[in-house]
Amino acid sequence: MHDRVAALDKAKATLTLAQADFDRAKQLLGTPAESRQVYDRYQEAFSTASAQVTQALAAVRQVRASLGLPIEPDRDEDLGQVPPNLDQTFSSVLEAQADLIESAAQLGVNHSYDQSPKQMLDDFEKEGDVDRVFAKLTEEAPAVKQAEAKIEVAKRELAEAELNLRYCDIVAEIDGVVTRRNINPGDYVQIGQNLMAIRSLTDIWVDANSKETELRDLRIGQPVHLYLDMYGGRQVFKGRISGFTMGTGSTLALLPAENATGNFVKVVQRLPVRIDLEGYHPDKNPLFIGTSVVPYVYIDKPPTGPDAGKFLQTRAPDAQTTASPQSPPGPHK
Helix, strand or coil: CHHHHHHHHHHHHHHHHHHHHHHHHHHCCCCCCCCHHHHHHHHHHHHHHHHHHHHHHHHHHHHHHHCCCCCCCCCCCCCCCCCCCHHHHCHHHHHHHHHHHHHHHHCCCCCCCCCCHHHHHHHHHHCCCHHHHHHHHHHCCHHHHHHHHHHHHHHHHHHHHHHHHHHCCCCCCCCEEEEEECCCCCCCCCCCCCCEEEEECCCCEEEEEEEHHHCCCCCCCCEEEEEEHHHCCCCEEEEEEEEECCCCCCCCCCCCCCCCCCCCCCCCCEEEEEEEEECCCCCCCCCCCCCCEEEEECCCCCCCCCCCCCCCCCCCCHHHCCCCCCCCCCCEC
């Protein structure tokens, strides 16, 4: 506005000079010292200066109106004079204050509309930097807390959805091949229903049902050669004795035999001996469950591996021995 007032003052000074020249030209009109052409030039300059004053005055009035001031000031006031508190009462300032009050209310801070913009800023400056105050208030804002609660709910729903999605996949505990399938595509699956049987390709061992009279010379870690009927003796698998089952096959059966008469008849029992395979390659020569295997245990070779040389039970003292053990000269079948 001060620029517009200065432009108005300049236009007024130009108008005063043009009016003086025009008045002098009007008095000298018709004399030899003044021609009609010079008079017209001064008249045109006066009209132009008058129009510039009118334009500059309109510009000043437009600025005063935009500042919320009266178009025409009082008699003893200048056009460029503004109230000292204009920065507090200006319409744009009041509009910004209203926006600030609304934004602060969303952060949980309430201000009164009766406060001036300066008073409101002074309240913020008491707490320190305005940006730091708003950053602190943002963390505790109701809208932020509500959004955080929605995020937690969404996380729980996502975790539940991922869990339900995992329920759609039935994962086996081992890797292998399916040997018996009881389900077809499109069937409904019930809880506890047997779907299929899976045979492992790597965790393979042989249970040799040896007679109890043949266990005398067997030790953990002894080497074993295995001959399968399905390969007709053309393929020899190597293994080692890894342990003994703590019970005979008849006692561990689903329906163990019972002697109802009470008479004792000695029957040679069989005890499962576990043989682990060594250097087994399921892709080249696979073994199938339930196939017949003929094991040959080399009792004259030193045991190797974990628990090598251990027996299934403690040896009896020599004083209680009634007969000396007899070891076969060659491989034990």
